[in-house]
Amino acid sequence: MRQQPRAGKRLKKGFTIIEILTVVIIVSLLMTAAIPGYENFVRNNQAFIIASRLEDSLRLAQGEAIRLGIPVSVCPITGFNPTAALNQASEQYPCQNTTTWDAWKVFSDASNNGVENFSNGWPVIQYVGGDIPAGSVVSNVAGRITYDPLGFAVTNPTVTRTSSNWTWSSSYVSGQWTWSYSFVGAYGGSYGDRFFSITPLGCTGNNARLLDLAQNGSITISNIDCYGLF
Secondary structure, three states, rough: OOOOOOOOOOOOOOOHHHHHHHHHHHOOOHHHHHHHHHHHHHHHHHHHHHHHHHHHHHHHHHHHHHHOOOOOEEEEEEOOOOOOOOOOOEEEEEOOOOEOOOOEEEEEEEOOOOOOOOOOOOEEEEEOOOOOOOEEEEOOOOOOOEEOOOEEEEOOOOOOOOOOOOOEEEEEEOOOEEEEEEOOOOOOOOOOOOEEEEEEOOOOOOEEEEEEEEEOOOOOEEOOOOOOOO
């Protein structure tokens, strides 16, 4: 028989210690199972974003080379601070001959030598970096990539068009500099595609990316093992 509460008293309802502990254990197990999947998602997303930013810069350089009619280069830089004031008279972030791309820039390279010319205005088209984890982007070849006015990529900086391959002239008309290029010879030497291994910190599984830049300027991005290639 169920005993009725005395007049003036109310039954107290709540969870027992055992019930609370059971809920805590279940929630802990669910979180333990979910966290690795979330971490993998974050790392996969990091690699995708970095690879996309690099691809965007390369396509920007190709488009600007065709539009301007002059070579445009992309190269790794060091010490880049996106919040610092820029020096408008000289380049404070020169190209580096390295395979690690923690930051990079896109710039008009009229002399096709990997050095900016400030005599005709500000040559830098884009800076990228300051928020890329150190060592996340590694290339198989050191140094810059240069697009010629036809949109083709010189993937190895040791193989360039010299004065014997290209002739050019410049003039200042209606407030703008214009260049004229004439192709008189093929590339010298041999080179292949430029590869970039994009591996986020703490990467596991196949969450890294491989960016493949071909000599014709085409770009493909694929998933690779987080051990990378280089």
